[in-house]
Amino acid sequence: MALFSSLTPVFLAVLCGVVVVFFIRSFQKKDRKSNAVVSKSTAKSRPWVDEDLQDTELNSRDEEEESEWAAGEEDVPHVPYAPARYAGDVMLNRAREFYALMNGRRSVRFISPEPVPREVIDYVIRTAGTSPSGAHTEPWTFVVVGDAEVKHKIREIVEEEEEINYRQRMGDKWVSDLRRMRTTWVKEYLDVAPYLILVFKQTHGIRSDGRKKTHYYSEISVSVACGILLAALNNVGLVTVTSTPLNCGPHLRLLLRRPANEKLLMLLPVGFPARDATVPDLTRKSLDDIMVYL
Amino acid sequence: MALFSSLTPVFLAVLCGVVVVFFIRSFQKKDRKSNAVVSKSTAKSRPWVDEDLQDTELNSRDEEEESEWAAGEEDVPHVPYAPARYAGDVMLNRAREFYALMNGRRSVRFISPEPVPREVIDYVIRTAGTSPSGAHTEPWTFVVVGDAEVKHKIREIVEEEEEINYRQRMGDKWVSDLRRMRTTWVKEYLDVAPYLILVFKQTHGIRSDGRKKTHYYSEISVSVACGILLAALNNVGLVTVTSTPLNCGPHLRLLLRRPANEKLLMLLPVGFPARDATVPDLTRKSLDDIMVYL
Numbered sequence: 001m002a003l004f005s006s007l008t009p010v011f012l013a014v015l016c017g018v019v020v021v022f023f024i025r026s027f028q029k030k031d032r033k034s035n036a037v038v039s040k041s042t043a044k045s046r047p048w049v050d051e052d053l054q055d056t057e058l059n060s061r062d063e064e065e066e067s068e069w070a071a072g073e074e075d076v077p078h079v080p081y082a083p084a085r086y087a088g089d090v091m092l093n094r095a096r097e098f099y100a101l102m103n104g105r106r107s108v109r110f111i112s113p114e115p116v117p118r119e120v121i122d123y124v125i126r127t128a129g130t131s132p133s134g135a136h137t138e139p140w141t142f143v144v145v146g147d148a149e150v151k152h153k154i155r156e157i158v159e160e161e162e163e164i165n166y167r168q169r170m171g172d173k174w175v176s177d178l179r180r181m182r183t184t185w186v187k188e189y190l191d192v193a194p195y196l197i198l199v200f201k202q203t204h205g206i207r208s209d210g211r212k213k214t215h216y217y218s219e220i221s222v223s224v225a226c227g228i229l230l231a232a233l234n235n236v237g238l239v240t241v242t243s244t245p246l247n248c249g250p251h252l253r254l255l256l257r258r259p260a261n262e263k264l265l266m267l268l269p270v271g272f273p274a275r276d277a278t279v280p281d282l283t284r285k286s287l288d289d290i291m292v293y294l
Numbered sequence: 295m296a297l298f299s300s301l302t303p304v305f306l307a308v309l310c311g312v313v314v315v316f317f318i319r320s321f322q323k324k325d326r327k328s329n330a331v332v333s334k335s336t337a338k339s340r341p342w343v344d345e346d347l348q349d350t351e352l353n354s355r356d357e358e359e360e361s362e363w364a365a366g367e368e369d370v371p372h373v374p375y376a377p378a379r380y381a382g383d384v385m386l387n388r389a390r391e392f393y394a395l396m397n398g399r400r401s402v403r404f405i406s407p408e409p410v411p412r413e414v415i416d417y418v419i420r421t422a423g424t425s426p427s428g429a430h431t432e433p434w435t436f437v438v439v440g441d442a443e444v445k446h447k448i449r450e451i452v453e454e455e456e457e458i459n460y461r462q463r464m465g466d467k468w469v470s471d472l473r474r475m476r477t478t479w480v481k482e483y484l485d486v487a488p489y490l491i492l493v494f495k496q497t498h499g500i501r502s503d504g505r506k507k508t509h510y511y512s513e514i515s516v517s518v519a520c521g522i523l524l525a526a527l528n529n530v531g532l533v534t535v536t537s538t539p540l541n542c543g544p545h546l547r548l549l550l551r552r553p554a555n556e557k558l559l560m561l562l563p564v565g566f567p568a569r570d571a572t573v574p575d576l577t578r579k580s581l582d583d584i585m586v587y588l
């Protein structure tokens with residue numbers, strides 16, 4: 001007993017150590033779990049979800065990152081730049097006309113199956129590729145799907161996820177409302193549209209020495225490129241509906257054999273509008289509602 | 295001693311409990327610290343930083359969110375939609391011409407102080423406002439600053455933050471390199487450009503019953519609108535340089551008296567290019583590097 005008592009402090013220290021290590025471990029685990037935004041909805045195993053959703057933009061955003069996208073280019077030689085310059089009235093006319101063109105754009109879910117010239121799509125993608133990007137990383141990949149079978153597989157993946165969302169959110173009370181259900185998760189246009197454009201952001205690149213190079217503003221950069229893509233589509237009379245099926249991103253990435261550093265940001269079905277296409281009767285905010293002048 | 299020995303298990307349990315609670319506390323603290331992305335660099339108190347950076351997009355992103363932006367509009371009556379339709383060759387020409395126009399765009403840091411017609415800026419902002427947004431929330435505010443004093447205050451805030459970034463990253467070895475320093479954190483164009491456009495995203499709106507309504511894809515939506523804004527500026531012969539001074543966002547938000555649900559996403563100095571403007575001699579990736587066709 002005397003021996004045991006004299007050993008008590010040692011025993012105590014060891015036991016406390018073990019307990020503390022145990023708690024730290026369980027805390028770290030919990031932490032990792034809450035960071036990896038895993039959809040709890042599907043019973044099926046979806047191993048790719050963890051991998052893709054861990055590496056979110058904000059987790060890795062660096063406080064010391066340069067804010068000006070053109071920075072980091074100081075060592076590149078400069079060349080003169082003199083773009084077209086318009087007189088005041090021409091400028092105003094151009095501004096008005098481009099506004100009228102863009103104001104005519106609507107998100108359209110009724111897309112015609114008529115073929116669209118492939119060359120037009122090429123120019124539209126080229127145009128999106130003129131977008132600025134953080135440190136000129138051009139962190140985008142545009143996957144253009146014209147193949148009927150691949151389009152159908154994409155539809156299956158998207159509809160499966162949408163149906164889960166729908167059932168979770170709506171519960172049983174809505175299940176009878178077939179009309180609403182159809183517009184919510186049946187995406188016929190994914191089969192019908194002649195092209196699907198899947199826009200991926202590259203979360204990092206590879207340095208010359210093989211190390212990973214984080215692309216800090218890749219989500220913003222690629223979204224800006226999507227804005228220019230939408231302008232280019234609208235300019236040639238093609239329509240689309242903007243969607244961000246982030247939950248199916250990992251599954252679609254595997255289907256399209258894109259590498260792990262590419263994350264789906266947007267899925268755009270593209271084509272001519274159907275002859276009987278309709279759009280919701282919505283209005284846009286007025287200039288006074290969106291602009292503040294100081 | 296006998297008494298002490300018989301109490302050993304109790305004493306042990308209490309001590310272990312205290313140690314575990316202590317460790318859990320210190321872990322939680324560390325966790326909170328790493329989540330709230332606080333710049334450790336400034337000695338000054340910056341109370342707004344915590345408030346603004348807590349509420350990040352990804353933390354609040356809901357797994358069950360609708361992926362199609364037009365969804366949630368099922369109850370709005372539909373109207374026919376028949377946009378302009380172009381013959382094949384006209385379409386291809388339009389695609390080519392818009393590409394040529396957009397491919398001429400460059401990020402320009404040398405901006406002329408010449409005045410720009412205010413009406414042109416109005417149309418450019420209107421055009422950005424035609425952008426699609428998640429559930430048609432139009433979660434953007436464009437603050438157009440023409441006032442010299444406000445522009446100068448913005449410059450001071452941005453340069454202060456950039457200088458901190460610069461000094462932290464570069465250390466002393468670069469301090470003598472004045473040329474590099476200038477291009478890194480001296481932003482003369484913030485004074486010189488006739489207009490600064492500060493684009494804010496609204497992270498949430500207010501429901502009719504007063505409750506907060508999260509705007510899920512606000513960062514993507516507003517970035518898309520920025521893409522269309524850049525296209526509109528380029529179309530009228532104005533230049534800008536894209537910057538995302540997220541660290542100064544909270545400070546700039548207070549300066550411009552924007553509400554707490556608005557976060558700065560982009561700061562764009564806008565004007566004609568200076569007569570002697572230069573740009574880095576960069577090239578863009580080819581179509582094959584950015585597009586995959588299936």
